[in-house]
Every structure is written in C-alpha cells, then in structure tokens.
Amino acid sequence: MALIEPRTLKGFRDYLPEQMIPREALIDTARRVFRSYGFLPIDTPALEYEEILTGKGGEETDKQLYRFEDQGGRKVAMRFDLTVPLARFVAQHSGELGLPFKRYHIATVWRGESPQRGRYREFMQCDFDTIGTESVVSDIETVLVIHDLLRAIGFEKFTIRINHRQYLMILLEILGFSSQQTEVLRVLDKRDKIGVEGVRSALTEIGFAEEKARELILHVDAASIDPGGMKDPRLELQKRRLHEVREAVLAAGVHKDRVRVDHSIARGLDYYTGIVFETQLDDLAGIGSVCSGGRYDNLANLYTKEKLPGVGASLGLDRLLAAMEELGIGEKRGSTAPVFLPYFDEGHLADYLRLAARLRAAGIGVELYPDCKKLGAQLKYADRRGFRFALVLGEDEWKSGRCQIKDLGTGATRSVALDGASGALSPDLLAALR
Amino acid sequence: MALIEPRTLKGFRDYLPEQMIPREALIDTARRVFRSYGFLPIDTPALEYEEILTGKGGEETDKQLYRFEDQGGRKVAMRFDLTVPLARFVAQHSGELGLPFKRYHIATVWRGESPQRGRYREFMQCDFDTIGTESVVSDIETVLVIHDLLRAIGFEKFTIRINHRQYLMILLEILGFSSQQTEVLRVLDKRDKIGVEGVRSALTEIGFAEEKARELILHVDAASIDPGGMKDPRLELQKRRLHEVREAVLAAGVHKDRVRVDHSIARGLDYYTGIVFETQLDDLAGIGSVCSGGRYDNLANLYTKEKLPGVGASLGLDRLLAAMEELGIGEKRGSTAPVFLPYFDEGHLADYLRLAARLRAAGIGVELYPDCKKLGAQLKYADRRGFRFALVLGEDEWKSGRCQIKDLGTGATRSVALDGASGALSPDLLAALR
Numbered sequence: 078m079a080l081i082e083p084r085t086l087k088g089f090r091d092y093l094p095e096q097m098i099p100r101e102a103l104i105d106t107a108r109r110v111f112r113s114y115g116f117l118p119i120d121t122p123a124l125e126y127e128e129i130l131t132g133k134g135g136e137e138t139d140k141q142l143y144r145f146e147d148q149g150g151r152k153v154a155m156r157f158d159l160t161v162p163l164a165r166f167v168a169q170h171s172g173e174l175g176l177p178f179k180r181y182h183i184a185t186v187w188r189g190e191s192p193q194r195g196r197y198r199e200f201m202q203c204d205f206d207t208i209g210t211e212s213v214v215s216d217i218e219t220v221l222v223i224h225d226l227l228r229a230i231g232f233e234k235f236t237i238r239i240n241h242r243q244y245l246m247i248l249l250e251i252l253g254f255s256s257q258q259t260e261v262l263r264v265l266d267k268r269d270k271i272g273v274e275g276v277r278s279a280l281t282e283i284g285f286a287e288e289k290a291r292e293l294i295l296h297v298d299a300a301s302i303d304p305g306g307m308k309d310p311r312l313e314l315q316k317r318r319l320h321e322v323r324e325a326v327l328a329a330g331v332h333k334d335r336v337r338v339d340h341s342i343a344r345g346l347d348y349y350t351g352i353v354f355e356t357q358l359d360d361l362a363g364i365g366s367v368c369s370g371g372r373y374d375n376l377a378n379l380y381t382k383e384k385l386p387g388v389g390a391s392l393g394l395d396r397l398l399a400a401m402e403e404l405g406i407g408e409k410r411g412s413t414a415p416v417f418l419p420y421f422d423e424g425h426l427a428d429y430l431r432l433a434a435r436l437r438a439a440g441i442g443v444e445l446y447p448d449c450k451k452l453g454a455q456l457k458y459a460d461r462r463g464f465r466f467a468l469v470l471g472e473d474e475w476k477s478g479r480c481q482i483k484d485l486g487t488g489a490t491r492s493v494a495l496d497g498a499s500g501a502l503s504p505d506l507l508a509a510l511r
Numbered sequence: 512m513a514l515i516e517p518r519t520l521k522g523f524r525d526y527l528p529e530q531m532i533p534r535e536a537l538i539d540t541a542r543r544v545f546r547s548y549g550f551l552p553i554d555t556p557a558l559e560y561e562e563i564l565t566g567k568g569g570e571e572t573d574k575q576l577y578r579f580e581d582q583g584g585r586k587v588a589m590r591f592d593l594t595v596p597l598a599r600f601v602a603q604h605s606g607e608l609g610l611p612f613k614r615y616h617i618a619t620v621w622r623g624e625s626p627q628r629g630r631y632r633e634f635m636q637c638d639f640d641t642i643g644t645e646s647v648v649s650d651i652e653t654v655l656v657i658h659d660l661l662r663a664i665g666f667e668k669f670t671i672r673i674n675h676r677q678y679l680m681i682l683l684e685i686l687g688f689s690s691q692q693t694e695v696l697r698v699l700d701k702r703d704k705i706g707v708e709g710v711r712s713a714l715t716e717i718g719f720a721e722e723k724a725r726e727l728i729l730h731v732d733a734a735s736i737d738p739g740g741m742k743d744p745r746l747e748l749q750k751r752r753l754h755e756v757r758e759a760v761l762a763a764g765v766h767k768d769r770v771r772v773d774h775s776i777a778r779g780l781d782y783y784t785g786i787v788f789e790t791q792l793d794d795l796a797g798i799g800s801v802c803s804g805g806r807y808d809n810l811a812n813l814y815t816k817e818k819l820p821g822v823g824a825s826l827g828l829d830r831l832l833a834a835m836e837e838l839g840i841g842e843k844r845g846s847t848a849p850v851f852l853p854y855f856d857e858g859h860l861a862d863y864l865r866l867a868a869r870l871r872a873a874g875i876g877v878e879l880y881p882d883c884k885k886l887g888a889q890l891k892y893a894d895r896r897g898f899r900f901a902l903v904l905g906e907d908e909w910k911s912g913r914c915q916i917k918d919l920g921t922g923a924t925r926s927v928a929l930d931g932a933s934g935a936l937s938p939d940l941l942a943a944l945r
Contacts, residue, residue: 081562083603083814086587089558091600093607094551094614101542101552108535112847113871115878115896117528118535122633123557123589123619124523124577128515143558145579148623153520155557166525169517173527175895177881180528185557185619189582199556212881214854217864225871328861329868380517413546420648427762430651434763437547437659444549447611447646461609462549 088189088198095411099398102407103230104183107203107392110226111181114218116205119180121162123187127152133161133379141188155187159204159391160348167208168380176209176385197395206389208376213318215388216352216372217325223356223368223390224331230397231406234359235367237335239322240342242349242371244315248296248340251309252289265297265343269362273298297341322352350374354390361400367393411463414442416510417485419455422471429470432495435502441510443468460485466510482509522624522632529845533832536841537664538617541637541826544660545615548652550639553614555596557621561586567595567813575622589621593638593825594782601642602814610643610819631829640823642810647752649822650786650806651759657790657802657824658765664831665840668793669801671769673756674776676783676805678749682730682774685743686723699731699777703799707732731775756786784808788824795834801827845897848876850944851919853889856905863904866929869936875944877902894919900944916943 085091092100108118127144131154144154156162159182167174183203190196205222207215220237227235245265249258264279271279273294280290296312319338326336344353351372358367370390377385401407416436420429433443444464446455452469459467469481469490483490497503519525526534542552561578565588578588590596593616601608617637624630639656641649654671661669679699683692698713705713707728714724730746753772760770778787785806792801804824811819835841850870854863867877878898880889886903893901903915903924917924931937 080815081813083563083599083811084560085556085603086558086560086581086585087583089556091556091604092552092554093604094553097552097554100554113876115846115848115851115876117845117847118526118531119528120526120531120534122519122523122525123621124520124633126518126520129517141582143579143581145577147520147577148575149521151520165517169519170525170527175892179878187557199558207881210881212883214860214864214879214881218879218881221864221868325861325864329864330872377517379515381514411551412549413551414549417549426648427759430648430655430759430763434655438764442547442549444613445648445652447641447644447648447652449646458609 086198088196090197090199096398098410098413099401099407100394103394103398103401104201104203106229107183107226108181110222110229111205113225114179114222116179116181116207116222119163119166119182120184121156121159121166121182123155123185124153125156125162125165127154129165129380130154130156130161133164138188141190143187143189156184157188158186159184159202163204163206163208164377164385165380167385168377168383171381171383171385177215178208179206180208181205201394203392203394204389205392206376206387208385208387211374211386213322213325217322217329219352219370219388219390220322220326220336220354221329221331223354224326224335226368226392227356230401232358232400232404235335236337236357236359237368238337238339238342238355238357239319240338240340240353241315241319242344242351242353244312244319244340245297245343247309247311247315248293251312252293254285254289254293257283259345259347261293262343263345265341266345268341269365319352344369344371348373352388358400358404360404364396364400365393367396367400369393410465411461412444412465414444415465416441416443417455417459417462417464417467418443418445419452419459419467419469420446420449421452421455422475423449425470425472425475428475432468432470436510439502439507441507456483456485468510480506482506520632522630524631524633530832532844532847533835533841534828537828537832537835538637540663541617541660542615544656544663545639547659548613548656550613550615550656553597553600553616554618555590555593555600555616557589557619558587559590559596559599561588563599563814564588564590564595567598572622575624577621577623590618591620591622593618593620593636597638597640597642598811599814601819602811602817605815605817605819611649612642613640614642615639635828637826637828638823639826640821642819642821645808645820647756647759651756651763653786653804653822653824654756654760654770654788655763655765657788658760658769660802660826661790664835666792666834666838669769670771670791670793671802672771672773672776672789672791673753674772674774674787675749675753676778676785676787678746678753678774679731679777681743681745681749682727685746686719686727688719688723688727691717693779693781695727696777697779699775700779702775703796753786778803778805782807786822792834792838794838798830798834799827801830801834803827843897844899845895846878846899848878849899850875850877851889851893851896851898851901852877852879853886853893853901853903854880854883855886855889856909857883859904859906859909862909866902866904870944873936873941875941890917890919902944914940916940 142154147153185201187199249255260283268276277290323336342355349371353371355366356368372388374386376387433445436443467483474480478495479492481490493505494503576588581587619635621633683689694717702710711724757770776789783805787805789800790802806822808820810821867879870877901917908914912929913926915924927939928937
C-alpha cells in the first residue's frame with residue numbers, strides 16, 4: 078500500500094509540546110486575569126451561516142472567508158474573528174444573558190489569506206468585552222485588565238496608549254476632512270512603520286494640503302503636548318476625558334509610565350466610536366501592538382434593534398509568545414511533570430507505581446518510564462524532555478528505603494529517605510522535589 | 512436595513528457562561544491529571560488535506576466529513592476525531608518528538624451526522640495516548656489516569672472494565688467465527704443496551720448456531736467467572752495478563768471495586784489489538800461509557816513505515832458534564848469572581864478601583880459594577896450572576912473605614928474593617944472573603 082505523505086496545509090501549524098506548553102500557560106494566565114474581574118467564558122461554533130459572517134469585516138475579509146455548502150445544502154462559513162460571533166450571540170441570547178455582560182472568548186479563527194510574513198490561516202484570538210454599558214468605569218477597567226495581563230505574564234516595560242475616536246473625528250472635521258476619515262485613520266495607523274514624514278507625504282497623497290497635513294500631525298503627535306493655536310472646546314473636552322481615564326487607572330495602582338494619552342492612535346476599524354487602545358512592549362516596539370481594542374456604541378445592529386454599546390480588547394497571543402521567547406520571559410520546560418522516575422528493577426513494578434501515586438497525591442507530577450531499560454538510556458530521555466529531577470531507585474534503594482534525587486539541571490545527586498517517621502513520604506523527599 | 516436573524520446551525524451550540532464555566536473546570540481537571548503523569552499537550556489544525564482524513568474512520572465517517580475546496584483549489588476537510596490527526600502528526604514529526612511520546616489533545620471535531628438524540632455536529636474530544644512502547648506499564652498507567660480523572664472530577668462510584676482483544680479473537684477462532692469478527696464485536700458492543708438475550712438472538716441472526724452463541728456468551732459474560740469446559744491455554748494466558756494489569760492498578764492504591772475484568776468489552780473499532788477499556792458510572796450506567804480506549808499496535812501505518820504501537824483513551828466530556836449535572840457534582844456558580852463590589856457613591860470611584868485592585872492582588876477576584884445605580888438594582892444583578900459576597904461601601908463606609916460584607920447565599924451581613932494595623936487589607940476582610 079502506498080503511504081500518504083503526512084503534511085499540513087500551507088498556513089496551518091502543528092503545535093508540538095515545546096510550543097504548546099507556553100501557549101497553554103499564557104492562555105491560563107489570561108483566563109485567570111479575566112476571571113479576577115468577573116469576565117465570563119463563552120464559546121460559539123466554528124461554523125456559522127454564511128450570511129452571519131459575510132460583509133462584516135469588509136471586502137478583504139469576505140475574500141478570506143473559508144466557505145462552502147454543507148451536506149444539507151446550507152451555505153456555511155468558518156468564523157474569521159470572535160467579534161461577529163459575539164454580536165450574533167448577544168443578539169440571540171440577550172434575554173438570558175443579562176446586562177452588563179462581561180465575557181471572554183479564547184478560540185481559533187480562520188482566514189484564507191496569503192500565508193506570507195509569518196501570517197497564518199488558522200490562529201487563536203483572545204478577546205474580552207463588557208457589553209451593555211456606556212460607563213467610563215468599563216473603559217478604565219479595560220485598561221486595567223490589559224495592564225494586569227501583561228504584568229501577570231511577566232512583562233515589566235510596556236505602554237498602553239489611549240485615544241478617543243471623537244478627538245480624531247472632531248479634528249478631521251475642523252480641518253475639513255470628514256469625508257475622508259477612513260483613509261486618514263488608515264494612514265495614522267501606519268505611523269509606527271512609516272514615521273511622521275511618511276504620514277505627511279501619505280496625507281498629501283490622499284489630498285491634504287501640506288499645511289493641513291502639518292496641522293493634523295501637530296495635533297496627533299504625542300511629542301507635542303500642547304500644540305496651541307486650535308483651542309476647540311470639543312477637542313479640549315475629549316482630552317480632559319482621556320486624562321480622567323488615565324488618572325483613574327493610576328489611582329488603581331498602575332505606574333504612570335504604563336499608560337499614555339496618544340492622539341495618533343486610530344485603530345482603523347470603522348466600528349470604534351469611543352476610547353481606543355494599543356499596547357506596545359517598550360523593548361520590542363517593532364512587533365506592533367500586543368493588545369488593542371476600544372469602545373463601540375452598537376455591537377449587534379445587524380442582528381437586533383437593541384442598542385448594545387460596549388468596550389473590549391483583544392490579546393495578540395502569537396505576538397506575545399514571540400515576545401516572551403525573545404525577551405526570555407516565562408519558564409521554558411519541555412516536561413509537564415517535574416519528576417522523572419526511571420523503571421529499571423522489574424521485580425519492583427508495584428513499588429514504582431505506588432510511589433508515583435503517592436507523589437501525585439502530594440501534588441507532585443511524576444512520569445514513570447514504561448520500559449525496563451538501562452538507567453543511562455532512561456536518563457537520556459529525561460534530559461531531553463527537560464525534567465527537573467530524576468528519582469532513582471534500584472534494588473539497593475528499595476531495600477534501604479532511601480532514594481537518589483538527581484537534579485537534572487546541575488547533575489547533583491543526594492540521598493533521601495522515602496518514608497518519614499509517620500510512614501508518609503518523608504518531608505525531606507517532598508521538600509527536595511518542590 | 513433588514514435585520515439578519517441571529518441563529519446557529521442545526522447540530523451546533525453556543526456555550527453560555529453557565530455551560531462554559533463547568534466545561535472549563537472539567538478541562539482544567541483533565542489537564543491537571545494528564546500533566547501529573549507527564550503527558551504533553553499538542554494541537555493540530557482543524558483543516559487537513561482531505562486525503563489525510565478520508566477512509567480512516569470507515570464509510571460512515573467519510574459521509575459525515577465536512578469537506579470542500581479552499582481558495583487555492585486544495586481539497587480540504589475538517590477533522591472528525593483526534594486519532595487520525597495524531598497519526599499524521601507523529602508520522603510527520605517523529606524525529607523531533609522522541610519515543611515514548613505521551614500526549615494529550617483537547618480540541619473540537621466536526622461530524623455532519625444527523626443531529627438527533629442529543630448528538631452534535633461539533634463537539635470536543637479529550638484524548639491521551641502513550642506512543643512508541645508495548646510495555647504493560649503504559650496499559651496500567653492508562654487505567655490509573657482514567658481512575659484519577661474521575662476521582663478528581665468528584666465521582667466516587669465508577670467501574671473501569673478491561674478486556675483484551677486477543678481474548679475475543681482467540682475465542683472466535685475456537686468457535687469457528689474468525690471470519691465474522693467485526694460483526695460479532697459490534698453485537699457485543701451493544702450488550703448493555705440489548706441484554707444477554709438480545710446478544711444471543713443477534714448472534715444467531717448473523718449465522719451463529721444457538722449452541723455456539725450460548726458458548727460465546729458464557730465466555731464473555733462477566734457473571735460467569737469460570738465457565739469451565741474450554742480450557743484453552745491461550746485464553747488462560749490472556750486472562751492472566753488482564754488480572755496482572757488489575758493487580759498492578761490495585762497496588763497503586765485503586766479500590767478493588769473500581770476495576771473489573773469483563774470479557775464482553777469489545778470496542779468495535781478494528782484499530783484496537785490489545786487491552787481495551789470502558790468506564791461506567793455506577794449510578795448512571797445508562798449514559799454509557801464515559802472514558803474508553805485501548806491498545807493498538809500500529810498507529811500511523813498509513814503515513815509511515817515506522818511501526819508505532821500505543822495505548823490511550825478518550826474522555827467523553829459531554830457525557831461527563833451531563834452526569835455531573837445529574838448527580839450534582841462540581842460547584843455550580845454563574846460568576847467567575849467571588850466578590851461583587853457595587854458602585855453607588857460616584858465621588859469615590861478611585862477608591863472603589865483601588866480596593867478592587869488590592870483584593871485582586873491578594874488573589875480575590877472582584878467585579879466592580881460599572882454604572883452608579885441604586886444599590887438594590889446592583890444587588891439584584893449580583894444575585895442573578897451568583898456571586899458569593901457583596902462588599903458594600905457607601906459614603907458612610909468610606910468615611911468610617913469599615914465595609915459591609917453581605918453573604919449572597921444566606922443574606923447575612925457583617926461589618927469588617929477595611930485596613931488592618933499594618934495598613935494592608937485587614938485580615939478579617941481577607942478571611943471573610945476566602
């Protein structure tokens with residue numbers, strides 16, 4: 078029989094344990110932080126009716142949609158984000174959910190885009206949103222969640238940049254460019270890549286006069302705190318509001334360097350109407366924002382007449398994992414259990430099994446090697462997998478009631494009694510393995 | 512603009528928080544147990560080349576496959592289980608993985624089957640396998656993992672039934688029915704539903720003589736410990752092996768009622784070649800096996816010439832969740848944070864935010880209500896969500912430095928100081944909320 082070549086589709090990835098272990102740890106951390114604020118988990122199907130998903134993310138997204146007819150002739154598509162399913166979900170279950178509704182959703186999405194530049198056709202999104210309130214408290218809390226998340230992961234130096242969509246809208250109106258807001262916001266979104274000069278030339282390309290382009294940049298450039306000149310009271314109001322959000326965040330204990338008002342943050346999506354967020358890692362600004370979001374005033378208007386305002390953000394798992402790897406953050410370990418128990422005295426299988434069970438009952442994970450091979454071969458396996466300790470017991474050790482604990486990092490070995498005075502595992506053994 | 516009806520596809524489900532919270536808890540428990548034995552997490556794509564998936568689960572599965580052409584004209588399909596992707600994965604990465612390879616994989620699969628009788632077209636599987644060893648230690652360990660899992664979830668009374676495929680094969684050979692083994696195994700798999708009489712009549716229907724049917728039943732019926740008569744040494748060997756597995760499992764501390772040798776366990780799949788497992792909840796036998804699996808001697812022969820024996824099992828998440836609900840196992844709670852903090856004194860927003868942050872830093876989750884409404888309306892929300900405590904602070908409390916802790920289960924209220932002598936949150940407060 079001819080073999081089938083084992084391969085994955087272009088743009089799709091297998092996650093090997095060495096990639097999956099930090100990924101699971103990151104997701105656990107995110108969930109723990111979300112839950113500490115009372116956010117609730119939900120999930121939605123990978124497949125939706127095509128009509129639910131098309132036209133929601135723009136032309137580009139429609140092109141990237143994985144869609145097909147199912148066995149029943151229904152037109153279906155795979156979700157391309159978690160926001161459209163959230164809108165459908167909230168419209169469908171609004172009676173049961175109750176408002177305000179705070180949810181997190183960590184799930185896979187699919188986009189058939191060109192898999193160049195490290196882009197994947199299958200990736201995980203990690204979103205949290207507060208639906209059904211216009212309160213600034215939820216805006217503040219969204220910033221706090223982003224902050225707590227990055228701290229909990231282990232990042233020390235990062236900047237959450239906040240802006241208000243209205244600030245940009247009013248500015249464009251004053252400068253006479255309301256009709257081109259989408260293009261202008263798109264140019265502003267690229268400022269980190271193309272720089273101030275790039276923004277200016279791009280603005281003139283889409284029809285801004287040189288002078289107006291300069292003025293716009295002056296009012297959005299973080300460097301010019303008070304550009305003077307245009308003292309529009311509406312702009313002043315938006316500024317004051319943003320600074321109030323920042324003050325409240327600092328009052329909750331966030332360091333002042335972690336949050337900055339930055340009027341150049343645009344977040345291109347039409348969808349946002351209020352505060353918008355981006356988050357840069359100070360040591361790795363090049364990878365772009367690792368957590369972005371904002372406030373919208375109508376989440377689900379395609380599916381319900383109920384007006385559902387909300388605010389939320391999305392954590393960039395792939396970017397964060399790349400950053401953690403680059404900055405050496407997070408424990409790197411190939412094993413999920415700390416202790417390796419070689420099996421090399423066949424007559425004592427029951428004893429090995431019992432010892433492993435007792436250690437697990439004490440909260441210490443143990444992998445027992447399944448094949449009764451030479452100790453050297455087993456320790457090689459343990460080294461490769463990245464266990465912290467090997468607990469070595471052969472005929473002599475079983476007789477004497479003592480075992481050898483080998484630290485697989487340092488190579489140091491010590492002898493410890495298995496049982497303590499009370500007959501339970503000895504405190505020395507438990508202490509050494511924790 | 513006409514609204515789009517918010518709806519999910521037939522056979523697909525949204526998970527609301529009240530379903531998702533126990534689901535996440537169950538998955539966490541499973542992961543914790545897998546990891547305590549050194550199993551490693553992996554993930555694979557939802558979409559595979561069609562040729563990887565077709566023909567692997569039989570005709571029925573092929574019909575149920577969600578398949579289509581992607582934007583690049585590739586024939587693709589959505590995974591229908593986690594075993595075929597595991598085989599492809601191990602064949603593809605065997606060099607990097609190292610053997611033995613112990614993995615768990617918790618992920619969604621799709622089958623376009625008739626969504627009757629509580630069957631879904633999208634559901635989650637939860638598998639663990641040890642690949643690359645024929646050692647009985649891995650068979651034993653698989654039983655131990657099943658045991659630990661059910662205990663960790665909170666089940667006390669369950670029976671892991673074990674059998675050996677060879678026992679059944681030899682029996683069929685002796686009775687002259689080797690050529691019909693697949694049909695016979697399928698009949699045996701139904702024994703819990705159709706009873707001994709049903710098995711006998713089904714066997715005669717497929718061509719067994721009445722007497723042979725009786726003899727087969729005699730040798731597989733759990734009630735007849737020693738049927739006598741047919742003392743084939745090969746059958747005796749298989750029996751002895753199974754009893755050795757059971758003895759080893761008991762030696763590791765498992766109660767004798769939790770594991771039983773049962774020669775009627777067949778596990779219909781052709782794929783199994785060694786030990787097979789099923790697990791019944793004693794109080795809910797009707798829901799069927801909640802954890803099943805077995806040993807196979809060649810996992811990936813379609814993709815590689817490398818012979819990869821293994822053993823594993825699959826946890827039935829949906830069945831377990833239904834059983835937990837029915838037996839009242841596991842904490843039922845609608846909130847993810849224990850503490851609800853009403854916000855009803857607008858002037859103290861910064862104080863509310865700071866208090867919530869301090870509690871979170873102490874490991875106590877807090878949801879701050881975002882809208883400054885009447886206390887009664889906020890407490891109603893808290894009741895509905897299922898918080899354990901409300902921490903009530905208005906103008907008076909902020910002044911006095913004391914707060915009211917309301918137990919939302921009992922309605923009891925007590926007054927506690929916010930800060931202790933050291934300026935940190937008072938020990939009374941922390942103790943009351945833990």
